[in-house]
Amino acid sequence: MKIATLWLACSAAIAQTSEGERQSFVPIDSSLETQFNAVAMDERVQAALIKLEEREEEAIQEQIRITEIPAPPFQEERRAAYFLERVKERGLADAYIDDEGNVVATRPGTGNGPTLLIAAHLDTVFPAGVDTTVEFRDGRYYAPGIGDDTRGLTVLLSILEALNESGITTHADIIFSANVGEEGRGDLRGVKALFREHPETDGFISIDGVRLQRITTGGTGSRRFEFEFKGPGGHSFGAFGLPSAIHAMGRAIAKIADLQTPQFPKSTFTVGTVDGGTSVNSIAANAVFAIDMRSNDKDSLAILERQAKTAALQAVAEENARWNRNLISVEFHLIGDRPVGVTDHRSPIVQAAALAFEAQDVNLLGLNISSTDSNVPMSLGIPAITLSGGGDGGGAHSPDEWFSPVDSHLGPQTVFLTILALAGIEGVADPILEQRDD
Template sequence: MLRRLFTAATLTLAVSAAWSQVALPPLHPATEAAFVKLTAHAGVKQAVDFLRADDERTLKDQIELTEIPAPPFKEMVRAQEYQKRLKALGLGDARIDAEGNVIAVRKGNGKGPVLVLSAHLDTVFPEGTDVKVKVKGNRYEAPGIYDDGRGLASLLSVLRALNQTGLKTVGDIIFVGTVGEEELGDLRGVKALFRDNKAIDGFISLDGLDIGRIVNQATGSRRFRIIYTGPGGHSFSAFGLPSATHALGRAIAKISEVRTVEQPKTTFTVGTLKGGTSVNAIAAEAELGLDMRSNSAVELKKLEDQIMALARDAADDENKRWDKKDVIKVEFRLVGDRPAGAGQLDSPMVQAARRAVATVGGEVKAITASSTDSNLPISLGIPAVTLGSGGVGGGSHGPGEWFSPINAWLGPQSTLLTVLSLVGVDGVTEPLLPVRAR
């Protein structure tokens, strides 16, 4: 079997989710049967071997794509290059949609599901960031080199393997480079993808490196600007008027005392502050930036309701302090909304990913939650997972981000096997991924 043909790197990671602390359900007989057939098929073996041989080319793609800046909301130059590369690999229908996503379809025989394989085009880094890759031995350093330069390159490698071997699938595979995955991009790319394409049956996001980590839970988040406003005035002559900055301080003090449940993990932070005009002025405006996250939509809603009430109380308290009524007002502006949700441990998506990792010699150490493009389909009840793309790295979202291609081919190999088992190989296996009711 293929699992004996590869030597995997040691896979170590923190066990951080509830799923990781319980015994995983056994693999379904249908999953095992599909992989027995796939791993015995000459074309599949050839494709898996090709991906190891393609490792150097994949790294070259990764470096070249990383060196094309893709700041938040300014991904177009990288998107155009990605579209060009997909077309060069035979997907002549590759297009850029209205939101900026790059989308291309590899058709199956028309009798199976529609599966999306995606990676995100954008980075967290602002315009003007130096993204030139610096090579230090077997270590490659640049902002975005693995988040998500590695995912984008791995996706292209999987497509090359399919082309090289001529494997025909039962279901369609939609290759996608999404925009807006990071920060205030607010998943705008994947939201547009599912808004405009109702026939998607499953979704895989390549984001991260470790093939031993499968994400099937969505850490939801809600982000707000909480803005206090008032008349303002001179600190001496207008003394006695309520202050927007004082109300802001009251709000932070109240919010800091909030207690959240440990499980499902639920968090909050006041990340930014701004306001006031001068040291000798009563502030007319002040605001804070609030981030709230949870692996549970219910707990996230409870936390939001609690903190919003405290923020209103802060305005009331500031008005009462100066015997005023409704002088200081508070406004809430939603600036980020990533839905929460959870997939099933025994879903075909998770089963296929687990078996694929085992086949290439790896071991799944965690089935966990994170905030990725998979949040959106998970929240809609559409099967979705986020998978690692292979290699090792660190410093994500920082200027010292780095990647080392140690056994990096294991990422594309496990991804390919996961995809093929889900969509089926014509004349070899039936799809494990069911077609959803339309």
Template structure:
């Protein structure tokens, strides 16, 4: 994958990362990640085998909280929304950085999540997405604790709820809602350590329903508008929409259902619509056009049959079912720059500098310095029952995020490179 030509990383940041890596405690921490790959993998397996469907992450959350406490955090809470939040305090004169890995999986309760091993391959739904993130979160904590590294700023170790699907990154949104001060955020997700997210792809999702009385396809023809026809009218309009290629903006009617039988004028029809962009303004403009198209389509279907009020009139209902805000970070963002410097320090090539939809959407949309970094290993077939994880270079993710976090909050004699935000 091609990477855009980027400005050089600020020399102060490059030197800070190098100094952490060269320090006695920094070297020890990096070695711990290498020494503990088998231990960390066992934790990844253990957590995978605890069911955690979106909206039902409680059991996995309880175990994660237990492990965070066991590895040295005294201030660990499960907050009202269900996030596990553990604070590792610094000396009190630095920034606050959150490291967040989502706990939920896309698989419903009752799914067989028992992990099967074939050599260095581990096979189970959710083994990669995102139990590898939780494995990395715990490993980073042990690196700081075992190496005895003090930091200037605080680090929050967070397991978030509701990152997947209709969970709508609710855990990350709540973490960033202003109740806690945050100066930076790193989401831990996916496995490709060559990837850095520079932006958040926002998505707005709506369920659109059209309802009327309906009737017999022959007897009520001409007197009864069709909910299905109204949806089709809207679809025809939306299919011809032109949207920007830059910033990339997309739309799709993802699902459609309704009607009763082949010989019934439909009394109900509904669709789910997905709209995405890396630019919030473009996303909002597209959303307004889509919703207007459905309003017009219902009015046109009623007018086609001369319906203006009364029992046969079609009614429109719109329900938002997803709202992931968009956001872009400049190349000068200290979190992006520090992550690039950490990659270089570890000999990792930057192969992907892109936008995606992760827990980092919430902080990015608020202008908080943030990104999403990966865990090492190779994850394949995410969100499927055939998902598997290859245990290859799994130490690189913890090393990458450790170096990034340590330089951002200040450690091993290095001053923080992450500024403290106002407010």
């Protein structure tokens, strides 16, 4: 999960709500609230909520075990294999690992309801070799990846266990997945594969990170490229007069640095890495930089991409003109594509989550936009949200990442209620989640 977020200002949601007050970020339909209340008051649901709190200490130990299985980008296999066995232990014996590397398990409903997909990602940002041993200090658990997204994986298992023991039959089929490729150059490959394989999905919840305070209803899109500059190269003295790939790259970076972007919708860029050349006394034959461009608006992102590419082409032309040699070229290699998306704050999936916050006396501080697995279904027009797994934490994407189990049971409880309200319970309430037209 990416750290940067943009707050969504919903109509009338000016001030934060205090505990006990109805939040004002999400309008609640009265008939939908009636359905939610029927689910929340069911004796089996209440018993499951109690068990989720009672077993939270045990869940934290599972979180530690998962954290200590490294899962670098594109190397999630060991963690996936471990997670698969834990899913099977919780009643879904047909769980499997798909061709992309995702753990997938389906809990069938009555057969006439919608399909709800719940996911948490297996991968971390940390490369192979990083020590993920968990240390406990001053009331906190420290380890790379212990919050993002080992916490989400732990909540997924807790919810599966609660459902398996509850005896509840849902109207909806519920697909549970521990997916690969959410971080960095993983480029959401896991969740993209899930939606290729399960186009019947009617709604999606990503469980990602800590601090249960907000509902993510928007997806910041990004386009990432390597701009590769090529030329003949040569000796710095003997071949002087030939254009340089590095000089062209420098011109391009300078032009990109001067680009103006709108504050709203927020649009950003950065040249994150550079490479190239052979030696200090060589005219560079090659140079490459990686650029990350982001926006909360699809059209703004497309404009920014055109501007960056135009700047690079102009830089090449200027470098060639400087030496009167048409020898430098540039190629654009796409290395990341996270689509822009949004779920309307009036959507039933958002209302269900807001009601679950309220039922658990969790203060909903607002809605936000971030870059998560939910980007993919949002971009496809499928209702999707991201919720955190609860507890406190910080230092995500750093070696000093930490987690504290302060009221952490509220995470699985809130997600559990949201899922059951959306899925509906046979003999109790119809599903809040609507089936999409084919």
